[in-house]
Amino acid sequence: MDCPTPTCMEGCPVSINIPKFVKYIDAGDYLGAAKTLKETSALPAVCGRVCPQEKQCEANCFYTQKLKKDAVAIGYLERFAADYERESGLMSVPEVAPANGIKIAAIGSGPSSLSFAGDMIKRGYDVTVFEALHEIGGVLKYGIPEFRLPNKIVDVELENLQKMGVKFVKNFIVGKTSSFEDLKAEGFEAFFVASGAGLPRFMNIPGENYNGILSSNEYLTRVNLMNAANDEFDTPVIKGKNVAVIGGGNTAMDSVRTAKRLGAERAMIIYRRSRAEMPARVEEVHHAEEEGIEFINLANPVEYFADEKGKVNAVRIQRMGLGEPDASGRRSPVVIEGSEYDIPVDLVVVAVGVSPNPLIPSEVKDLKVSRWGTIEVNEDTMQSSIPELFAGGDIVRGGATVILAMGDGRKAAANMDEYLKSKHS
Numbered sequence: 001m002d003c004p005t006p007t008c009m010e011g012c013p014v015s016i017n018i019p020k021f022v023k024y025i026d027a028g029d030y031l032g033a034a035k036t037l038k039e040t041s042a043l044p045a046v047c048g049r050v051c052p053q054e055k056q057c058e059a060n061c062f063y064t065q066k067l068k069k070d071a072v073a074i075g076y077l078e079r080f081a082a083d084y085e086r087e088s089g090l091m092s093v094p095e096v097a098p099a100n101g102i103k104i105a106a107i108g109s110g111p112s113s114l115s116f117a118g119d120m121i122k123r124g125y126d127v128t129v130f131e132a133l134h135e136i137g138g139v140l141k142y143g144i145p146e147f148r149l150p151n152k153i154v155d156v157e158l159e160n161l162q163k164m165g166v167k168f169v170k171n172f173i174v175g176k177t178s179s180f181e182d183l184k185a186e187g188f189e190a191f192f193v194a195s196g197a198g199l200p201r202f203m204n205i206p207g208e209n210y211n212g213i214l215s216s217n218e219y220l221t222r223v224n225l226m227n228a229a230n231d232e233f234d235t236p237v238i239k240g241k242n243v244a245v246i247g248g249g250n251t252a253m254d255s256v257r258t259a260k261r262l263g264a265e266r267a268m269i270i271y272r273r274s275r276a277e278m279p280a281r282v283e284e285v286h287h288a289e290e291e292g293i294e295f296i297n298l299a300n301p302v303e304y305f306a307d308e309k310g311k312v313n314a315v316r317i318q319r320m321g322l323g324e325p326d327a328s329g330r331r332s333p334v335v336i337e338g339s340e341y342d343i344p345v346d347l348v349v350v351a352v353g354v355s356p357n358p359l360i361p362s363e364v365k366d367l368k369v370s371r372w373g374t375i376e377v378n379e380d381t382m383q384s385s386i387p388e389l390f391a392g393g394d395i396v397r398g399g400a401t402v403i404l405a406m407g408d409g410r411k412a413a414a415n416m417d418e419y420l421k422s423k424h425s
Contacts, residue, residue: 013407048079110138112393207304240347
């Protein structure tokens, strides 16, 4: 708490004043700690639950860097302070500047957009967030299960933004319901695009179109957003007994733990690298192990098989070895010839990544887009090839953590503010 150099802050994409909020907790002023968190973070209760602190603030902790001791438990402290404030009924609402009458729009309502909206409303802008779905929250609502991030937690954070003055419009697809030109005609002067990476990615292997094989996006959205796990709802979802989830990231862990809760007797993670290369948070892997999830590492699906009705009933697995490290620093998987074997399955969830939502890039003329379909921006300002359009989160990164997306939102807000001030000066 009295570090000569608070290196932890260097690892925080939204620049939380970590020593300050921890000191408040040490002094027993938990509401002061929560207020400090909200100075720079629009979603402290969310971040305290889903941020990979072990790779960011805690990885940069002075205790770890200089003293070679365990890091301060920054993530758990953040979660505690935010939860304490919520349960106390004494939620503080951050101050906002007087309204300047300038209308701006955020496209999508995920963490990047919410962070952006929180910063811009503080600066006095008239902020409207447009969401294509029937619930606000983006990936926080459809992608992260209730057992890891309860919806009531997200809803309280959203209510705080509404109290600050942020307006939310649901069931509104920018590019379909209204175009950018339509919104400009309504007086919107600048836009922040954070439409995410909701396009599923598959492996294109034989049998992948059989019934019972679906993307993690669809599976988690059915369960998390559309209440498929609740028998009182009509949303269908396959509740397999032998479930294979392909992938090793946090989304794969969320999917396999969801399958276990829906009655799977054998819930498996199939991942082509070893446990050491797995990108999921160590904490999430640990929780999955505690719940009886089976890990089949150094294995990759090469073909699926089905019964006479076209329903998947087996996956053929090929064993893998590890070669030299790739660009990410992880050792590349290498095929072991002749090592295939079959595993019986009745549900497969593919969680091998996502691609950017193509709607906005295809709708906006003269917008520069990468060969991967992401919006190209100036990394220092988050400004696109169209001056009044900024972007951040997965539509720029292709896939990122909640906190990195929030950092993009904050950076875009600061630079859009400069852009609009120069325009109005």
